[in-house]
Amino acid sequence: MNNRDNIYNELIEITKKYSIDFDSQVIHKGRGIDCGELCVEYNDEEGYILFAYDRNLKTYYYSTKDIEEFKYIVFTHLCEHNGFKYELSYRRKHKCLPHDDNNLDSDTRKIAFEYTLYQLNKINPSWMEKTIPHYEELLNKWRTNKNVFFDRCNMIFDIK
Numbered sequence: 001m002n003n004r005d006n007i008y009n010e011l012i013e014i015t016k017k018y019s020i021d022f023d024s025q026v027i028h029k030g031r032g033i034d035c036g037e038l039c040v041e042y043n044d045e046e047g048y049i050l051f052a053y054d055r056n057l058k059t060y061y062y063s064t065k066d067i068e069e070f071k072y073i074v075f076t077h078l079c080e081h082n083g084f085k086y087e088l089s090y091r092r093k094h095k096c097l098p099h100d101d102n103n104l105d106s107d108t109r110k111i112a113f114e115y116t117l118y119q120l121n122k123i124n125p126s127w128m129e130k131t132i133p134h135y136e137e138l139l140n141k142w143r144t145n146k147n148v149f150f151d152r153c154n155m156i157f158d159i160k
Contacts (some may be wrong), residue, residue: 083116
């Protein structure tokens with residue numbers, strides 16, 4: 001088995017250990033079918049590589065020799081994908097929420113990000129901590145009042 005196979009199998013083992021949904025269409029071993037899926041590769045020069053092609057155009061490329069950093073990057077992508085799948089499956093249908101920049105409940109990313117952080121925390125709490133500022137920034141970006149924060153005790157985004 002080569003290093004690419006080893007790391008890919010290790011990623012799958014982590015998903016099993018922590019009950020993280022693994023979709024091989026999202027994270028693929030080697031180059032996929034060029035539909036934007038993330039692909040895992042390894043070479044001695046660059047180390048661990050995560051990349052994506054869409055219609056033969058490179059759309060994403062990340063490489064590192066640090067295996068822990070590589071796992072963090074892979075799992076932020078995978079868990080975020082799962083977060084949006086979760087949000088969509090539990091979306092409140094037919095509930096009319098006023099959509100404005102100060103109504104946090106109308107931002108469907110809130111639930112997706114909360115679920116993403118929940119999954120990252122199961123694997124490695126420091127990965128969750130590392131990701132929180134990015135999600136707080138995204139949820140605050142278009143708001144008049146930049147008052148969204150992640151409540152770690154309740155594991156939800158809330159308003160100060």
